[in-house]
Amino acid sequence: MHSDQEAIKKSIRSYMVVGALLLVFTGVTVAANSFHLAVPAAITLALIIASIKGTMVASVFMHLSHEKKWIYGSLLLTVVFFIVLLFLPLLTVAGGIGKPTGAPVVAHESGAAH
Amino acid sequence: MDKVETGTAHGHEHAHGHAHHEELGFWRKYVFSVDHKVIGIQYAVTGLLFLLFGFCLMMLMRFQLAYPGSPIPLIGGLFGPDKAPGGIMLPEFYNQLGAMHGTIMVFLGVVPLAVGGFGNFVMPLQIGAPDMAFPKLNMMSYWVYFCGGVVMLVSFFLPGGAANSGWTSYPPLSVIATIGQTAWLTGMVFLITSSLLGSVNFIVTIVQLRAKGLSYMRLPFFVWAQFVTSFLLLLAFPPLEAAGVLQLMDRLAGTSFFMPSGLVVSGRPLTVAGGGNPLLWQHLFWFLAHPEVYVLILPAMGIVSEVIANNTRKPLWGYRALVYSIIFLGFMSFIVWAHHMFMTGMGTNISAFFQVTTMIISIPSVVILTALLLSLWGASIRFTTPMLFALAFLPMFGIGGLTGLPLGLAPSDIHLHDTYYVIGHFHYVVAPGTIFALFAGVYYWFPKATGRKMNDTLGKIHFWGSFICINLVFMPMFIQGLGGMNRRMYDGGMQYAHNAGLLKWNVVIGFAAWGLGLFQLPFIVNFFSSIKWGAVVDRNPWEATTLEWSAPSPPGHGNFLTEPVVYRGPYEYSVPGAASDFTPQFEPKGA
Amino acid sequence: MEIPYTVEPRPDSGLANGKLGIWLFLASEVMLFGALFSTYILLRVGAAEWPHGELSIKLGAINTVILICSSVTMVMSWASLKLNNFSKGRLYLLITIVLAAVFLVNKYFEYADHFARGEGPWHNTFLAIYFTLTGLHGLHIIGGIVVMAYLLGPGAGLWKRNPEQYTNRIEYTGLYWHFVDLVWIFLFPVLYLL
Numbered sequence: 001m002h003s004d005q006e007a008i009k010k011s012i013r014s015y016m017v018v019g020a021l022l023l024v025f026t027g028v029t030v031a032a033n034s035f036h037l038a039v040p041a042a043i044t045l046a047l048i049i050a051s052i053k054g055t056m057v058a059s060v061f062m063h064l065s066h067e068k069k070w071i072y073g074s075l076l077l078t079v080v081f082f083i084v085l086l087f088l089p090l091l092t093v094a095g096g097i098g099k100p101t102g103a104p105v106v107a108h109e110s111g112a113a114h
Numbered sequence: 115m116d117k118v119e120t121g122t123a124h125g126h127e128h129a130h131g132h133a134h135h136e137e138l139g140f141w142r143k144y145v146f147s148v149d150h151k152v153i154g155i156q157y158a159v160t161g162l163l164f165l166l167f168g169f170c171l172m173m174l175m176r177f178q179l180a181y182p183g184s185p186i187p188l189i190g191g192l193f194g195p196d197k198a199p200g201g202i203m204l205p206e207f208y209n210q211l212g213a214m215h216g217t218i219m220v221f222l223g224v225v226p227l228a229v230g231g232f233g234n235f236v237m238p239l240q241i242g243a244p245d246m247a248f249p250k251l252n253m254m255s256y257w258v259y260f261c262g263g264v265v266m267l268v269s270f271f272l273p274g275g276a277a278n279s280g281w282t283s284y285p286p287l288s289v290i291a292t293i294g295q296t297a298w299l300t301g302m303v304f305l306i307t308s309s310l311l312g313s314v315n316f317i318v319t320i321v322q323l324r325a326k327g328l329s330y331m332r333l334p335f336f337v338w339a340q341f342v343t344s345f346l347l348l349l350a351f352p353p354l355e356a357a358g359v360l361q362l363m364d365r366l367a368g369t370s371f372f373m374p375s376g377l378v379v380s381g382r383p384l385t386v387a388g389g390g391n392p393l394l395w396q397h398l399f400w401f402l403a404h405p406e407v408y409v410l411i412l413p414a415m416g417i418v419s420e421v422i423a424n425n426t427r428k429p430l431w432g433y434r435a436l437v438y439s440i441i442f443l444g445f446m447s448f449i450v451w452a453h454h455m456f457m458t459g460m461g462t463n464i465s466a467f468f469q470v471t472t473m474i475i476s477i478p479s480v481v482i483l484t485a486l487l488l489s490l491w492g493a494s495i496r497f498t499t500p501m502l503f504a505l506a507f508l509p510m511f512g513i514g515g516l517t518g519l520p521l522g523l524a525p526s527d528i529h530l531h532d533t534y535y536v537i538g539h540f541h542y543v544v545a546p547g548t549i550f551a552l553f554a555g556v557y558y559w560f561p562k563a564t565g566r567k568m569n570d571t572l573g574k575i576h577f578w579g580s581f582i583c584i585n586l587v588f589m590p591m592f593i594q595g596l597g598g599m600n601r602r603m604y605d606g607g608m609q610y611a612h613n614a615g616l617l618k619w620n621v622v623i624g625f626a627a628w629g630l631g632l633f634q635l636p637f638i639v640n641f642f643s644s645i646k647w648g649a650v651v652d653r654n655p656w657e658a659t660t661l662e663w664s665a666p667s668p669p670g671h672g673n674f675l676t677e678p679v680v681y682r683g684p685y686e687y688s689v690p691g692a693a694s695d696f697t698p699q700f701e702p703k704g705a
Numbered sequence: 706m707e708i709p710y711t712v713e714p715r716p717d718s719g720l721a722n723g724k725l726g727i728w729l730f731l732a733s734e735v736m737l738f739g740a741l742f743s744t745y746i747l748l749r750v751g752a753a754e755w756p757h758g759e760l761s762i763k764l765g766a767i768n769t770v771i772l773i774c775s776s777v778t779m780v781m782s783w784a785s786l787k788l789n790n791f792s793k794g795r796l797y798l799l800i801t802i803v804l805a806a807v808f809l810v811n812k813y814f815e816y817a818d819h820f821a822r823g824e825g826p827w828h829n830t831f832l833a834i835y836f837t838l839t840g841l842h843g844l845h846i847i848g849g850i851v852v853m854a855y856l857l858g859p860g861a862g863l864w865k866r867n868p869e870q871y872t873n874r875i876e877y878t879g880l881y882w883h884f885v886d887l888v889w890i891f892l893f894p895v896l897y898l899l
Contacts (some may be wrong), residue, residue, distance in 0.1 A: 004787070005788060012781065021775070026769050039854065047894075050890050050891045054891065057887050070725060088464075090750060092458070093391075094464070191810075318725045322710050322715050350736075353739070356737055363833070368827030371837075385832065
């Protein structure tokens, strides 16, 4: 179908553009690393850049920008649980963030204990 | 009564649009079949056998608890000196039995039967599909489960025996445990993979292969239950798979994911890097294991709903409430898991969060139970064997659910945590809860799978004996738990003075467990003999309304000859003005 | 017996079976890697000190570039097939496989470097989670290569019999491959830079 072919040709352009942008952002990520920001700021910046890259891959390469409701819905649900899995366990040890456990650090050379 | 033309006897292929038909060899037809009905029966029979095996493990444990230190009668000598020298059970063996009883019952018994068995066999028929969306994947799912099961069984024969750190496998204990634990982890990887493949199949089948006219709100509640269950399996299992890999690495590659610094074992410091966190395992484990318990109960609720609707000759009360509740329940099940971890030292705020979500999750459960109870109001109840089990499910699940409440609140959990109260609670929901519902399902759908009915007299003996004995097994556990008797003690708690008055219940429970076992014999005999000699029935012996009853008993390859069409909701019983007391979904309007 | 909607989409959902299936599988993979990221967070937060500079940022960046390029070639393979250009589609698929293999070679060098110094996953929790995350990711790359090789080789016959179904399979493989790329997009800064 002609319109189909046209649509694909347009997409090819966007794939190339996104590919180039991804490479640019990779460079930005590495460059940002050299600024030696404080850890919280570094984490935030890195995650923002990675999220931008990830969104581009998902919406353009994976065609998510024009996908169907069932896919969106399942992914949205997944993202919610992903965030829960990442952050809720942290909150159960939140009282101890940043505090060293104080346990002795044992130096060793060998590998597996069993 | 039914207007849909369907295929004839089993093995004949008359599916429309198919140009040729080839007779499959024995192996492709019965062993490596891609037909959802064969696979469903494979899952069901394997699951039932594992339930029986897990039951036997429990019988050994209950003997030890009733008569600690006594030689096991008759078979005591079979276990060998590393498990039971002189027939007397070693604590190590008791721990193996405990860990494997839980693992086998949950992962090899109930879920394969409830989801793999009933889900596979019934769901495609109920939605009017010719098979699952991915039949080959379905076949692989079963065999991967089978391999996992073999690994679990073989682990008993490894040096040091099977896994013995509880079904929960908490590190650091599980990391330093004997090699059986490695087998457990390997087996779990197989089982989780099987579940994941299966859940993708179920979801795609329900979304994509529903018959014409079968909108989501006309689905039998059983299908909704399987649908939500599949999402739970899909999204909750992967963290446990990851955790299993991490524990395998701790055991085999010397990593310290779960091994804290400064750990000393038998007087010697462990030579691991340390820096790990045992709580990490607990989080990843319970992130699955809480939704897992809903995987255990949801299909049961689905089965009970079908049986109740059919045997009350009325529509289910509150279909929409049931559907929204089960969806909400599925969602909430992902954010309550740390109520299994109240005693791990978390702060009061996060503890409050989990207590609140746990209390909230009881609401949809109560809605579902209430809707099912209200469905009985004004009904013409037929006390068939499946209905007896379905009716018993209601108060039994009620007891199980209510006894969960003090466990879900941290202050009361302080006293009840890790006691027999917990064991009583969860067994009530799974044993007289889910397993009774599964029995109801077996009696209910046996005619569809075989073309014959199971014997009613044997069924009633099975029911009444099981119902009385199972309550005698689990009710005393609440008394023991409230009295402070800890779980997982190989001598039944003898060493603790506060248990002295509670020990007698172990003897009662022991006898009741024996009774329960004996009353399964009528079921086993009934099941196998009815395959050959049961009363022959036609395609709809229960006079039911859902789509599976329009296919022949048993359905042929492809299930339906002409494309099934659905004209109405799933529970149109006793419609005013109708010729009979049931109007099937598939009966054309004005017929 | 035909299973409906294996190739043509079902009207109300707008999906073919395989499309929904692969996305659901990817959802489960999100949770799998999510558990490992959660592990990383919990272990790092509980650590007195977290190593820096243990990994080669150069190699990591190169691998990131390689994977991004392979994602482009993967989607170009699908696009070429949609434009009915089978030979171009195959060429792009081949390039994707080659790029994936180069990624693995680089990973081999990285791993070998660590093992040569006796620093395996047992050495500290950072290396433990590094080897596990990149190891699992690497296994996914291998899996992807296997599937792509199949579609390039023995599976290519489907193009003649049912070009639409073949193109769909390339699309689903592509979705999987883009996901693998996506995971690396997060892995690289988290492990190498932060």
